[in-house]
Amino acid sequence: MIESLQDYVEGNLSLLAPVERCWQPTDLLPNLTAEGWREEMQRFREQARLLPDDLLVVLVGNMITEEALPNYAIALERVARDPTGATETPWALWLRGWTAEENRHGDLLNAYLRLTGRVDMLAVERTVHHLIHNGFSYGNESDEYAGLIYAAFQERATRLSHGNLARLASGRGESNLAAICRKIAADEARHEVFYTKVVRELFRRDPAGAALAYRGALKKLVAMPGGRMADGRDPDLFAHYSGVVSRVGVYTIRDYAAIIQHLNEAWDLQGLQLVGKAAKAQDYICRQPGRYAELADEIEGRTGETPTARFSWLFDRPS
Numbered sequence: 001m002i003e004s005l006q007d008y009v010e011g012n013l014s015l016l017a018p019v020e021r022c023w024q025p026t027d028l029l030p031n032l033t034a035e036g037w038r039e040e041m042q043r044f045r046e047q048a049r050l051l052p053d054d055l056l057v058v059l060v061g062n063m064i065t066e067e068a069l070p071n072y073a074i075a076l077e078r079v080a081r082d083p084t085g086a087t088e089t090p091w092a093l094w095l096r097g098w099t100a101e102e103n104r105h106g107d108l109l110n111a112y113l114r115l116t117g118r119v120d121m122l123a124v125e126r127t128v129h130h131l132i133h134n135g136f137s138y139g140n141e142s143d144e145y146a147g148l149i150y151a152a153f154q155e156r157a158t159r160l161s162h163g164n165l166a167r168l169a170s171g172r173g174e175s176n177l178a179a180i181c182r183k184i185a186a187d188e189a190r191h192e193v194f195y196t197k198v199v200r201e202l203f204r205r206d207p208a209g210a211a212l213a214y215r216g217a218l219k220k221l222v223a224m225p226g227g228r229m230a231d232g233r234d235p236d237l238f239a240h241y242s243g244v245v246s247r248v249g250v251y252t253i254r255d256y257a258a259i260i261q262h263l264n265e266a267w268d269l270q271g272l273q274l275v276g277k278a279a280k281a282q283d284y285i286c287r288q289p290g291r292y293a294e295l296a297d298e299i300e301g302r303t304g305e306t307p308t309a310r311f312s313w314l315f316d317r318p319s
Contacts, residue, residue: 001145001202001205001206001209002079002091002144004205005091005198005201005202006089006090006091007090008198008201009090009091009094009198010090012094012194012197012198013090013093013094013097015190015191015193015194016094016097016098016101016190017101017187017190019100022101022104023104023183024104025104025107025108025111028108028112028176028179028180028183029044029108029111029112029115030044030115041115044115044116044176045115045116045117047173047174047175047176047177048112048115048116048117048118048174048176048177049116049118050172050173050174051118051169051172051174051177052172053314053317053319054244054247054248054319055165055168055169055172055248056118056119056313056314056319057241057244057311057313057314057319058165058241058244058245058248058250059109059113059165059177060113060119060124060127060311060313061226061229061241061244061245062109062161062162062165063106063109063110063113063124064124064127064128064131064226064229065131065224065225065226065229066102066105066106066109066184067106067109067110067128067131067132068106068128068131068132068136068225068226068229069099069102069103069105069106070132071131071132071135071136071225072102072136072225073095073099074136075136075137075138075141075147076095076098076147076151077095078141078144078147079091079144079147079148080092080094080095082095082096094194098191098194101187101191102187102191104187105184105187108180108183108184109180109184112176112177112180119313119314119315120312120313120314120315123231123312123313124313126231126232127229127230127231127237127312127313130228130229130230130231130232131226131228131229131230134228134229134230135228136225136227136228137223138150138217138222138223139217139220139223140213140216140217140220143213143216145199145202145206145209145210145213145214146213146214146216146217148195148198148199148202149199149210149213149214149217149263150217150222150223151191151195152192152195152196152198152199152263153217153222153259153260153263154222154225155188155189155191155192155195156188156192156196156259156262156263157222157224157251157255157256157259158185158188159185159188159189159192160251160255160259161245161250161251162181162182162184162185162188163181163182163185164249164250164251165177165181165250166178166179166180166181166182166185168248168249168250169181196263196266196267199263199267200266200267203267203268203272207272207273207274207278208274208276208277208278210267211269211272211274211278211281211282211285212277212278212281214267214269214281214285215281215284215285218260218284218285218288219284222256224238224242226238226241229241231312231313233312234309234310234311234312236309240309240311241311243309244319246300252296252300253292253295253296253299253300254292254293254296254300256292257288257289257290257291257292257293257296258289260285260288260289260292261289264285264286264289269282269285269286270286
């Protein structure tokens, strides 16, 4: 079935931006080759000082997650199948184009953090190293449909996360980071459209199989891509980072519920005519947004009571 989508994928390769028209990290950072680079850097760092520590924690965690791109490319290779590394099939062209676009995100956030001087880059680099070394699993590797469903979900989640961080940074007067996060969010939006359309086509061609795969993905919870991050010191680093992310409102359980609802509508889950196990899966999926919405108050209450943690990224300052 995945192979049969080659023509459909080819018709959506326009969702990749031409390389010559793509932004690059240098476009959004101080020009260190300009004569006035010292003054430009000073203004840049002065704005970065406006960010509170909790937003720095979110930014570092987001950057580390983006830097673990090799893990996600390996996972998608199971679907795209680019055995030579230069295959010209539509799936392979998408995978390499997507990887090239995503690669700029970690590069840009890494450079931003390095230039601000606000975080311990050695601790950050070690965390990136650990995360790539520890690998990534979305939990349903034997099901290629589930891999595409996961990608659709995660692209939307990442878009929301970067977009919300842009809003919060702007509110603090940090326009440089706001512009950076908006650029990244715009890329994620195009990627989200691609995966959402491909899965919609899967539902059209094999509704029962797609519904069962979707249920499988939700049953295990949609794993966050940075879930295996580690800095060699804090055994609960991802939980502490996630707590800050939720507390400041960058990504919450309500967002999780809203993403499921959005995808259910995009894939017309309510309108599918299914029987047997697929119909039970359909019913389960349609109940999930309401279920998580009902749990939101309780979960957010627990998050608000979570004690602060010390982050090696911030020279062990608590957040």
